[in-house]
Amino acid sequence: MNDFYDYLDKIGITPNAYHVLWCIANSRRPSLVNPWPESRLLKLSEFIDVNYTITDKGKEVLIGGEAILCNGSTPKRKPKVVIDDLELNVAKYLELFPAGKLPTGKTARVNKNDIMKAFMWFFANYTYSWDTILKATAHxxxxxEKQRFMYMKTSQYFIRKQITGATFESDLANYCEIIINGGYDESGNQILDKVV
Incomplete structure (x- = not known):
């Protein structure tokens, strides 16, 4: 928890202001904090604009804070890369998944806001490009699809799934490694290395 407070101190924001910023980003109303003085601070720091919309700078603050709270450490890299065309690429990502339900009964495409939050976590922990992510997802x-989507994860669980406690796994990261290491042939749609 010390890392989180050090992070807030470093960027010049109070815990209450961080909470209000998180509420704005997640379309929630702060119930335990008076949002107006904190909103003024957030506007002065350019974390939100005059219309109370979160800015890219504000998104970076949330990504950094979430990385510390979820992983107990500071983010591995600057989260600005996450912000670049996030909504556009999330839409492309979701289009790769089937529109209906999976054999498990769950919808393959999870709502856009949950996917954006999952990608904030993903980019705080991994450095893959959107091009690699979209190729890995298509793969x-x-x-x-060849197995009629049997045992396929939802679009959210493919990015990040909680295993135990605060431990998460990412199949997306594993598939990104396949793409980066040249172990996937797009034309033949196959993994190149044989596993014995």
């Missing part, structure tokens, strides 16, 4: 969906 994942193609693989499961």
């Amino acid at each position: 994942y969906v193609d693989t499961y």
Whole structure:
């Protein structure tokens, strides 16, 4: 928890202001904090604009804070890369998944806000480009399409799934490694290395 407070001190924001910023980003009303004085601070720091919309700078603050709270450490890299065309790329990402339900009964495409939060976590922990992410996702969906989507994860769980306690796994990161290491042939739609 000390890391989180050090992080807030470093960027010049109070815990209450961080809470209000999080509420704005998640379309929630702060119930335990008076949002007006904190909103003034957030506007002065350019974390929100005059219309109370979160700015890219504000998104970076949230990503950094979430990385510390979820992982217990500071982010591995600057989260600005996450912000670049986030909504556009999330829409492209979701289009790769089937529109209906999976055999498990869950919808393959999770709502956009949950996917954006999952990607904030993903980019705080991994450094893959959007191009690699979209290729890896296409490979994942193609693989499961051949099996009629049996045992396929939802679009959110593919990015991040909680295992135990505060431990998460990312199949997306594993598929990104396949793409980066040249272990996937797009034309043949196959993994190149044989596993014995």
